[in-house]
Amino acid sequence: MLKYLIKGGTLIDPSQELLGVYDLLIEGDRISRVEEDIFEPEAEIIDARGLIVAPGFVDLHVHLRDPGQTYKEDILSGSKAAVAGGFTTVVCMPNTDPPIDSPHVAEYVISKANCYGLCRVLPAGTITKGRKGREISDFWALKEAGCVAFTDDGSPVMDSDVMRKALELSAQLGVPVMDHCEDNSLATGDLNEGEVSALTGILPRPPEAEDVLNARDCILSLYTGGHVHLQHLTTSLGVDIVRYFKEKGANVTCEVNPYHLLFTEEEVLRSGANARVNPPLRKEEDIKALRGAISDGTIDCVATDHAPHAQFEKGRVDAAMPGMIGLQTALPIMLRLVSEEVLSLSRMIELMSVNPARILGIEGGTLREGAPADIVLFDIKKEWVLNEETNFSRSKNTPLWGKKLTGKVIYTIKGGRIVYKDN
Ligand SMILES: [Zn+2]
Ligand SMILES: [Zn+2]
Numbered sequence: 001m002l003k004y005l006i007k008g009g010t011l012i013d014p015s016q017e018l019l020g021v022y023d024l025l026i027e028g029d030r031i032s033r034v035e036e037d038i039f040e041p042e043a044e045i046i047d048a049r050g051l052i053v054a055p056g057f058v059d060l061h062v063h064l065r066d067p068g069q070t071y072k073e074d075i076l077s078g079s080k081a082a083v084a085g086g087f088t089t090v091v092c093m094p095n096t097d098p099p100i101d102s103p104h105v106a107e108y109v110i111s112k113a114n115c116y117g118l119c120r121v122l123p124a125g126t127i128t129k130g131r132k133g134r135e136i137s138d139f140w141a142l143k144e145a146g147c148v149a150f151t152d153d154g155s156p157v158m159d160s161d162v163m164r165k166a167l168e169l170s171a172q173l174g175v176p177v178m179d180h181c182e183d184n185s186l187a188t189g190d191l192n193e194g195e196v197s198a199l200t201g202i203l204p205r206p207p208e209a210e211d212v213l214n215a216r217d218c219i220l221s222l223y224t225g226g227h228v229h230l231q232h233l234t235t236s237l238g239v240d241i242v243r244y245f246k247e248k249g250a251n252v253t254c255e256v257n258p259y260h261l262l263f264t265e266e267e268v269l270r271s272g273a274n275a276r277v278n279p280p281l282r283k284e285e286d287i288k289a290l291r292g293a294i295s296d297g298t299i300d301c302v303a304t305d306h307a308p309h310a311q312f313e314k315g316r317v318d319a320a321m322p323g324m325i326g327l328q329t330a331l332p333i334m335l336r337l338v339s340e341e342v343l344s345l346s347r348m349i350e351l352m353s354v355n356p357a358r359i360l361g362i363e364g365g366t367l368r369e370g371a372p373a374d375i376v377l378f379d380i381k382k383e384w385v386l387n388e389e390t391n392f393s394r395s396k397n398t399p400l401w402g403k404k405l406t407g408k409v410i411y412t413i414k415g416g417r418i419v420y421k422d423n
Helices: 075-084 103-116 139-144 160-173 195-200 208-224 236-248 267-275 284-296 330-339 345-360
Strands: 003-013 018-027 030-035 044-047 052-055 057-062 087-092 120-125 149-151 177-179 228-230 252-256 375-385 404-414 417-421
Touching (some): 003 375, 057 075, 057 330, 057 345, 075 103, 195 267, 208 228, 236 284, 252 284
Parallel strands (some): 057 087, 087 120, 228 252
Antiparallel strands (some): 404 417
């Protein structure tokens, strides 16, 4: 049996309130011991002195574009980017071509990912057939095929009765329904409504487009008991809405994207179409509210919404496909917030590993003895640049392209195997 002994690292595992210098022994695909000083002559040693050792990151929102748009990304390139970013599990969105609205597409994704064996790729199935917003997909069959969530991401579910029925099913199945909350009748423009949209003459996409659907979903969750997970929260009022309905006892969780914690709407003046995302980058006061909400627990997790697009799809801002890549930049952005004392390292790991695993109800997100050996080792000080040599995604649409970043994954271990090693 393959054994690895991770020696002398600083272990941080909020799932068992563990923080300190410990050794960790992996036997086969599981974590077998966590102690102060382990001696195991048969194990290969990984020197972790000076590194943080944490449960592998779990990203419950990525776009791998496979099947159908593999010129942007595919399951192999996306898996490579994921493990280089410290992620051992990702949930891929079903807005593929064809969409993941039937078991055979879900099975294709799972078997292709297993074939490479780099990262655990768990598909989300669509809420509605063909993502058309009308007829609910066969949740039972999709769950049976391995789907861990349901979402029409990229589009909202506009019909409230369809959403209510989806949440009733969610309550029966114990599977979260994730919604891309932007009301189509309001979300017609490309940039946040404000000075930058006025200055550039680009049509606005006001924050209330997001807030009205966030509130509706929380209300439907409260009445049905179904688990709604709000994707990419960006507004200050959205934070208040979630806080209010959590206090009421609604079964609601939510995520924030690292880039919504970092960039304001003004980024589009510097980065052009690479800063064009849905929902759009907002204002300083929204960032402040989101940052408060990740430290006080209102926001449950960080998700990248890794959204690769080809260069030709990122020309003019008002004609560009929305989204940024994000799997390899999530850790450096979050570490920047740690250095600015917005949150602790321990809370960061809760948001990136422990909580997303809990929301999905999957194994992982912990370094407990007996758990799968899904582990990330990272250096909080190492500087690097995202460029042609370091990028694993097939796309490069991010304002951080070519920029110096601080914080680097050194090893990613999935199921007891090293799936990424720096240099
Ligand atoms: Zn979305
Ligand atoms: Zn998305």
